[in-house]
Amino acid sequence: MNEVPAIAIRAHGLTKRYANGRVEKTALRDVALAIPAGRFWVVSGPSGSGKTTLLGVLAGMIAPTAGEVELNGRPITHLRDHHRSLVRRNGVGMVFQEFALVAGLSLAENLLLPFVPEGGPPPAVCRQADKLLERFGLAAFARTPVERLSAGERQRAGIIRALLGGAPILLLDEPTASLDTANVQLLVDLLVELRAEGRTLLATTHDLRLVNDPRVDGRLRLVDGAIET
Numbered sequence: 291m292n293e294v295p296a297i298a299i300r301a302h303g304l305t306k307r308y309a310n311g312r313v314e315k316t317a318l319r320d321v322a323l324a325i326p327a328g329r330f331w332v333v334s335g336p337s338g339s340g341k342t343t344l345l346g347v348l349a350g351m352i353a354p355t356a357g358e359v360e361l362n363g364r365p366i367t368h369l370r371d372h373h374r375s376l377v378r379r380n381g382v383g384m385v386f387q388e389f390a391l392v393a394g395l396s397l398a399e400n401l402l403l404p405f406v407p408e409g410g411p412p413p414a415v416c417r418q419a420d421k422l423l424e425r426f427g428l429a430a431f432a433r434t435p436v437e438r439l440s441a442g443e444r445q446r447a448g449i450i451r452a453l454l455g456g457a458p459i460l461l462l463d464e465p466t467a468s469l470d471t472a473n474v475q476l477l478v479d480l481l482v483e484l485r486a487e488g489r490t491l492l493a494t495t496h497d498l499r500l501v502n503d504p505r506v507d508g509r510l511r512l513v514d515g516a517i518e519t
């Protein structure tokens with residue numbers, strides 16, 4: 291029997307330097323972390339401390355300047371192109387800070403958009419989308435243009451899109467940014483349900499309502515790109 295919990299997200303020596311012409315910005319400095327499978331952790335830190343960069347690197351969407359990432363024990367390679375399918379293949383769902391929903395398209399069209407470059411969503415994905423819309427109380431909005439949804443509805447739509455394909459790891463960037471307190475509670479309820487299904491959740495936030503929620507299993511803090519100890 292292996293008593294040590296499996297590590298779903300492991301990183302060590304992560305450094306990211308952005309080059310803007312002659313100006314360099316170090317967004318991550320020698321970051322190490324190990325998030326156990328099936329837990330809900332948050333990364334807090336002030337604006338500009340590197341939270342979004344960290345999630346992008348963990349998802350394999352941003353190549354680190356140095357360091358390694360392992361997801362469920364597998365080292366990931368970093369390809370900037372094809373990043374959506376790469377993220378799916380790595381078993382990671384990403385919920386973006388600005389939701390990254392495309393205005394003018396309906397909610398259902400937005401959910402299935404990542405599958406279009408691969409020839410369209412398989413029927414099983416369409417069925418899963420319908421089920422998730424039902425579960426998250428958005429079935430009535432399937433044909434609604436996303437710009438007409440409320441912030442809480444858009445947030446749930448972003449989560450559904452990240453879950454499509456069955457990713458066991460969910461990364462959420464500032465998931466409560468535009469939610470009122472009642473919706474923060476609903477969101478945490480939902481995240482806790484996903485955890486109960488065995489998913490690993492990592493959310494960035496500077497929202498104390500989320501950081502201090504007693505249902506959070508672990509907390510990390512980034513300050514100027516480094517994990518505060």
Ligand SMILES: Nc1ncnc2c1ncn2[C@@H]1O[C@H](COP(=O)(O)OP(=O)(O)OP(=O)(O)O)[C@@H](O)[C@H]1O
Binds near residue numbers: 310315344
């Ligand atoms: N593509 C980029 N090119 C150059 N610099 C960048 C780039 N992306 C982020 N940065 C810089 O890296 C630092 C970290 O940015 P990041 O977006 O990761 O911070 P954050 O903690 O998510 O901030 P916020 O809370 O405002 O979302 C910032 O100083 C930012 O200006």
Ligand SMILES: [Mg+2]
Binds near residue numbers: 341342343387463
């Ligand atoms: Mg950010």
